[in-house]
Amino acid sequence: MRLLLIEDEKALGNALRDYLLAQGHATDWVENITDADAAMASTPYDVVLLDLNLPDGHGVDLLRGLRRRGDVTPCIILTAQDQITDRIQGLNAGADDYLVKPFDLGELHARLSAVARRYAGNPNPLLSIGNVDIDLARRVIFVAGLRVDLTAREWALLDQFARRPGATLSKPQLEEALYEFGAEIESNTVEVYISRLRKKIGSNLISTLRGVGYRLEG
Amino acid sequence: MRIFSRSSLTGRIVSRVTVCVFVLWLVATMLAALVINDELGEAFDTGLQETARRALPLAVQFVMNRADTDKTVYVPAFGNGGGSQGRENGKDDKDGNGSDEYLIYQLRDKSGKVLLRSHDTTDLPFAAPLDSGFWEDRNFRYYTEPSVSGTLFLQVAEPIGHRHEATFESSLAVLLPLIVLIPAIVIAIWLNVRSGLMPVRRLRDEIGLRGRGNFDAIQLDETPHELTDMVNAINMLLVRLRAALNAERNFAANSAHELRTPIASALAQLQQLLLEIGEASPYRDRAKKVEASLNRLRRLSEKLLQWSRAESGIGRSVQSHHLYPIVDMVVEDIKRSNRFENTVRVEKDNVALYAAIDPDAFGICLRNLLENGLMHGSRNEPVVVKINGPNRIIVENAGSVVPPDMLSRLMQRFERHGNHPESVGLGLSITATIIAQAGGQLELFSPRPGKSDGFAAILSLN
Helix, strand or coil: EEEEECCCCCHHHHHHHHHHCCEEEEEEEEECCHHHHHHHHHCCCCCCEECEEEEEEEHHHHHHHHHHHCCCCCCEEECCCCCHHHHHHHHHHCEEEEECCCCCHHHHHHHHHHHHHHHHHCCEEEEECEEEECCCCCEEECCEEEEEEECHHHHHHHHHHHHCCCEEEEEHHHCCCCCHCCCCCCCHHHHHHHHHHHHHCCCCCEEECCCCCEEEEC | CCHCCCHHHHHHHHHHHHHHHHHHHHHHHHHHHHHHHHHHHHHHHHHHHHHHHHHHHHHHHHHHHHCCCCCCEEEEECCCCCCCCCCCCCCCCCCCCCCCCCEEEEEECCCEEEEEEECCCCCCCCCCCCEEEEEEECEEEEEECCCCCCCEEEEEEEEEEHHHHHHHHHHHHHHHHHHHHHHHHHHHHHHHHHHHHHHHHHHHHHCCCCCCHHHHHHHHCCCCCHHHHHHHHHHHHHHHHHHHHHHHHHHHHHHHHHHHHHHHHHHHHHHHHHHHHHCCCCCCCHHHHHHHHHHHHHHHHHHHHHHHHHHCCCCCCCEEEECCHHHHHHHHHHHHHHHCCCCEEEEEECCEEECCCCCHHHHHHHHHHHHHHHHHCCCCCCHHHHHHHEEEEEEEECCCCCHHHHHHHHCCCCCCCCCCCCCCCCHHHHHHHHHHCCCCEEEEEEECCCCCCCCEEEECCC
């Protein structure tokens, strides 16, 4: 997934970005609303992780602005404000979930995945395609009953397919899922990871639509 | 009686006023006795004088007309069988008639010889000199009235004791009602003092019935001006106290709140480190211990934040709120957190849950009760939230029975049952404080009602 993390606390933002990258999510980290607006104007994100108390404004105002513009990017609020009324205010402003600091990284990831699945129209984290069983919540995959280990970027790619089984994803869409800002993009990176995935889960599971993109057969 | 104890204001006023009334009445009686003595003296003197003047012509005529002028004649009292005729001396000097006549008299010539005397005197002349006017010795008060020619003197005497007796009895008549009326006076004073001290009692009740954390200004209608200054001083003190406590609570709340982000940073960094060093790292155990400590610090800061909010009176609410959304939100939040191995089941009646409690405060209470059940309850049965009527919530869990002595202490701060690593010992205390502020009640039962095991917390809201 391509994520935007808006967090002004450097130590926390740093740890969250590293963790999310390690989990296979291309994560852009910004520390204020101005940078967040600029990032969202240039990149489509799958999920926004939003702190509320930011140096140049309140996160809820940013969220309301997004929703007013018709932007439906899923948003999870990460904040130290734990009052029920704060939570209701955040959810009413258009947030999809609300996580109170401090939180476990595992809990953050579980909620992130749940929100992403909900938006993809497939809230069920278990997916079976042929002899391949994918558990998106636990991030494990079984081929013919045998567990297969995937790297973070292989997961990021498979996650994009699994959230939209049968849908055709373009190469730029897949690239967005693979890279955070600043990382170098090789012209054949997507093909390399598609090839690796096919070797691990079966060559006929991901189809290539020449000139259009790729599709997970479901 | 308690009201007459030294510590009772009513008792003190009643006893002091009673003593004052008694002493003042006594002084008044003494003054009255002096006045009575003086007035009675004048009246008795007038009586002596009038008697002497009216009797003198009769006595002179009687002496002039007698046959034997050498003998003293005495006049018996009425009803003594002698009529008004005089008797010669020596025949019956003491008739012993027992009459209560106090005036005695003698008619004496200018040599002092007694010519005529009343029945209660002797032939010996009075001690009073033959001078016109009053004279007094230790036993009698005399009045001497000379005849026109100055040859005869009528002396009328009255016992001094008689005058003293009259004065004493008159004074006693003033004093006696006080002795009889003392109980009535005490009751009357007590009733009036009690009535007068009603504003003091209202002030006492207003202060005494306040819950913890209520520092609102005291407002009493028709406060007497003697109490107004005191009420103003107390209100000023409450303002200062509230400001000091608010500063302390804000400090605690802000500290706890500001701690969250650094703890979140440290926890996230550590969990990321745990992922990076892998399962086989020799530092993993130590890192896991640091993670456990950070998690405990996280829970402690959360509870301190809740505690400071509870102490600031967060529970009070002037309006009622629908609480089902709060129940759903808290239960969903706990389920998603994956902190507990057990789960929560909600059983709702078809009745709206509607109560006068701040929604955030209610959320804190329910979260604490659920965490309590999930931490200490059996993992084989879910923790059950029963919405029992419009303002009654039961949170119960299976598990071992809490001993009665421990159960009675569980609502005290830092009291813990068991040694669950997530337990801080503040949750039930915070909940009880908030519910009391909202006018409700928290009751704990173990075993849970209708079962032989487990624990139940019942929230009765207002």
